[in-house]
Amino acid sequence: MNLIGAILISLCSYFFGALLADSEKEKLCTLDALDLLFSDMQRQISSLRTPLYLIFGEFENERLEALGFLPLLRSQRSLQPIWSEAVALLDTDGDIKRELYIFGETLGNLPLDEQLKRIEYCKEIISLSRASLKKSLPEKQKSIKTVCLLIGLMTAIILL
Amino acid sequence: MNTSEILFRYLPIRISKALHSLPENLLLSIDEIRLRKDSPISATAGRKNLTFDESGRACPVSSAMCATSLEILECVSKLTEGSRYTCDEFIARGFIPLSEGGRAGICGRSDGRGGIGEIYSVSIRLHRLIPDAAKILVREFAERGVRDTLVCAPPAMGKTTFLRSAAFLLSRGEGINPMRVCIADERCEIAPSGTLFGLCDILSGIPKAEAITMLTRTMSPEIIICDEITESEAEAVLVAQSTGVALIASAHCTHPSELIKKGRLGRLVELGVFSLFVTLGDDRKARLPELEA
Numbered sequence: 001m002n003l004i005g006a007i008l009i010s011l012c013s014y015f016f017g018a019l020l021a022d023s024e025k026e027k028l029c030t031l032d033a034l035d036l037l038f039s040d041m042q043r044q045i046s047s048l049r050t051p052l053y054l055i056f057g058e059f060e061n062e063r064l065e066a067l068g069f070l071p072l073l074r075s076q077r078s079l080q081p082i083w084s085e086a087v088a089l090l091d092t093d094g095d096i097k098r099e100l101y102i103f104g105e106t107l108g109n110l111p112l113d114e115q116l117k118r119i120e121y122c123k124e125i126i127s128l129s130r131a132s133l134k135k136s137l138p139e140k141q142k143s144i145k146t147v148c149l150l151i152g153l154m155t156a157i158i159l160l
Numbered sequence: 161m162n163t164s165e166i167l168f169r170y171l172p173i174r175i176s177k178a179l180h181s182l183p184e185n186l187l188l189s190i191d192e193i194r195l196r197k198d199s200p201i202s203a204t205a206g207r208k209n210l211t212f213d214e215s216g217r218a219c220p221v222s223s224a225m226c227a228t229s230l231e232i233l234e235c236v237s238k239l240t241e242g243s244r245y246t247c248d249e250f251i252a253r254g255f256i257p258l259s260e261g262g263r264a265g266i267c268g269r270s271d272g273r274g275g276i277g278e279i280y281s282v283s284i285r286l287h288r289l290i291p292d293a294a295k296i297l298v299r300e301f302a303e304r305g306v307r308d309t310l311v312c313a314p315p316a317m318g319k320t321t322f323l324r325s326a327a328f329l330l331s332r333g334e335g336i337n338p339m340r341v342c343i344a345d346e347r348c349e350i351a352p353s354g355t356l357f358g359l360c361d362i363l364s365g366i367p368k369a370e371a372i373t374m375l376t377r378t379m380s381p382e383i384i385i386c387d388e389i390t391e392s393e394a395e396a397v398l399v400a401q402s403t404g405v406a407l408i409a410s411a412h413c414t415h416p417s418e419l420i421k422k423g424r425l426g427r428l429v430e431l432g433v434f435s436l437f438v439t440l441g442d443d444r445k446a447r448l449p450e451l452e453a
Contacts (some may be wrong), residue, residue, distance in 0.1 A: 021185050030328060049243075049245060050246075051241050051242065051243035052243045053241060053243070067346075079242050080237060081233070108240070108243050108244060109233060109236070109237055110244060110245065110275075111244065111245055111251070111271065111275055112245040112248050115244075115245045118390040148341050
């Protein structure tokens with residue numbers, strides 16, 4: 001009976017670790033989605049000067065939809081009041097969120113060239129963060145799983 | 161949508177609330193509202209400038225409600241539908257067209273590249289279609305034939321409303337045979353929605369001289385209508401006239417004789433380009449004065 005309990009605790013810890021590792025992967029998915037969104041904004045604004053409400057209205061991305069980011073941005077035309085709320089829904093790191101908050105302060109209130117520069121800057125930050133997360137992801141996922149499994153094993157040993 | 165609803169759509173909530181408290185008849189007669197950074201907000205009804213406090217009571221300028229820079233920013237954001245870059249060219253020329261008609265004039269600091277960086281003032285000006293405003297002109301055309309016409313009035317006396325009505329009546333053939341009317345609408349004021357529902361073609365957002373030339377060459381109009389003509393459009397007007405196109409234009413002055421005295425529109429008046437003049441008085445009624453020799 002004790003042995004079965006110990007195995008169960010270890011397995012639960014391992015799966016918990018796997019879930020945590022997956023959430024890291026989801027962060028990467030969010031950064032991928034943001035990168036696509038910023039590329040779309042850059043393209044639409046520089047070539048067609050599409051208003052932001054149309055860009056957000058027409059952009060399709062499952063991840064940003066699921067997080068509630070896009071639905072919130074589509075809820076009203078003036079972005080200033082809701083941009084920060086939408087960013088808060090993202091599961092990205094604090095640094096990226098901080099940059100996105102700053103970006104939102106002037107979003108839609110700048111002339112073309114300045115707006116494009118801000119988008120380019122934000123896009124670069126996202127790309128850098130994305131590249132570094134992508135690089136460290138397998139290692140990070142492995143260590144999360146290992147640590148969780150070890151915690152589970154130790155708990156099982158103590159309980160035994 | 162009435163005029164006050166249009167105003168409320170673009171104004172920050174605090175200013176809308178104050179305006180909402182104004183007497184209804186006054187609110188409906190407002191043609192323009194002006195927001196100035198850290199300075200009094202004013203409304204214009206006819207020729208009267210009105211300042212008010214936060215509770216919507218008329219008050220002297222010294223105690224009038226002021227707009228903050230954030231409110232100016234919010235107003236510009238609403239005017240540009242949250243995407244200022246879509247209006248860069250217009251902003252560089254000092255205005256933002258409103259989708260319902262009319263324009264918001266803007267003032268601010270140059271960005272050093274021919275545009276406006278920080279915006280200090282916004283003046284939202286509303287326009288209405290009063291179909292009968294130019295009836296007197298259409299009747300004159302119907303009786304004595306179409307002629308080059310200059311509409312003279314001081315600012316905010318209804319020149320654009322008159323031109324819009326003339327375009328509407330002439331292109332729909334109200335009291336006259338329908339005519340091909342083209343509008344050189346540089347500031348997107350005469351027909352901001354792009355239609356007047358008659359035989360009317362509208363070229364918006366292009367400098368008047370260029371627009372008159374383009375319309376003459378490509379649209380074979382019978383009449384060209386344009387707002388606030390100046391000496392710099394003289395060449396284009398003369399070319400249009402030589403091809404038999406009639407022009408209906410407007411100019412800032414109380415009487416056509418003033419233009420001659422001050423030498424404004426010199427060449428056009430001297431050459432007798434305009435053979436019919438319309439004046440608009442304080443009552444906004446159109447009159448056809450005889451020009452003294």
